Amino acid sequence: MNLTVNGKPATIAEETPVSLNYLLEALKVEQREYVTVELNGDIMDRGDFEGTTVKDGDSIEFLYFMGGGR
Amino acid sequence: MLEIPREILDAVIAQAQEGFPLEVCGLMGGTASRVTSRYPMTNTDASNEHFMMDPKEQFAAVKAMRAAGEEMLVIYHSHPESPARPSQEDIRLALTPNVCHLIVSLVNREEPVAKAFRISAGNVEPVEIVTAKAI
Numbered sequence: 001m002n003l004t005v006n007g008k009p010a011t012i013a014e015e016t017p018v019s020l021n022y023l024l025e026a027l028k029v030e031q032r033e034y035v036t037v038e039l040n041g042d043i044m045d046r047g048d049f050e051g052t053t054v055k056d057g058d059s060i061e062f063l064y065f066m067g068g069g070r
Numbered sequence: 071m072l073e074i075p076r077e078i079l080d081a082v083i084a085q086a087q088e089g090f091p092l093e094v095c096g097l098m099g100g101t102a103s104r105v106t107s108r109y110p111m112t113n114t115d116a117s118n119e120h121f122m123m124d125p126k127e128q129f130a131a132v133k134a135m136r137a138a139g140e141e142m143l144v145i146y147h148s149h150p151e152s153p154a155r156p157s158q159e160d161i162r163l164a165l166t167p168n169v170c171h172l173i174v175s176l177v178n179r180e181e182p183v184a185k186a187f188r189i190s191a192g193n194v195e196p197v198e199i200v201t202a203k204a205i
Contacts, residue, residue, distance in 0.1 A: 006132075007133070007136050031165055034163075034165050036125045036129075038125075038129050043126060043129070061129055061132070061133075063125070063128050063129065063132065063166070064165035064166045065122070065163065066095070066097075066111075066122070066123040066128060066145055066163075066165075066166065067115070067120065067121055067122035067123065067163050068120070068121055068147060068156075068157065068159050068160035068163050068164075069093075069117075069119050069120035069121070069157055069159035069160065070093070070118075070119050070120075070149050070157050070159075
C-alpha cells in the first residue's frame with residue numbers, strides 16, 4: 001500500500017490495512033515507545049496504536065518525544 | 071558548528087527570561103548547520119525542573135519547517151537554576167536523531183549562558199555556536 005510518511009511517499013508490501021504498531025515496525029522505527037504519531041491529522045493515543053488501522057493513501061507523521069529535565 | 075542568527079539566539083534567551091522560573095522550550099529549523107527559524111513550544115509540564123513539548127505544536131512546527139524547505143536542527147530548552155549542560159534526563163530523552171540540543175542556563179540571570187550539544191546513544195559532544203546577523 002502507498003502511504004505518506006513524514007511528508008514523503010512510502011510503500012509497504014502489505015495490501016490490506018495494518019495496525020499502527022505493525023506499520024512502525026515495518027518502517028523500522030526504533031524506540032517506538034517514545035514515538036508520537038499523527039494519522040491523517042489526528043494525534044493518536046499510544047494505547048490505540050494496536051487497534052488503529054492504517055490503509056492505502058493514509059498520511060502518517062511521527063516524532064520522538066521531546067522533553068527533559070535539569 | 072551551529073550557526074544561529076544573533077536575533078534568534080537573543081529571542082531564545084528572552085523566552086527563557088520571560089518564562090523564568092519555569093523551563094521553556096522550542097525548536098529551530100534551518101539547512102545544513104545554519105539556523106533560520108525558531109518555533110517556541112509550550113512546556114506542557116509547566117515545571118521548573120522538566121519540560122515536555124506539546125505534540126500538536128511539534129507536528130505543526132515540523133510541517134512548517136518542511137514547507138519552508140528547512141530541517142529540524144535544534145531542540146532547545148532552558149535550565150532556570152542549573153548549568154548549561156545536558157542532565158541525565160536530557161541525555162536519556164535525546165531521542166530525535168541528527169539534531170543539536172541547545173540549553174540556556176539562567177543560573178546567573180544577568181549573564182545567561184547558551185551552549186549546544188550533540189547527544190547520541192548517551193554520548194554528549196559540545197557543538198560550537200557561531201552567531202551571525204540574520205540574512
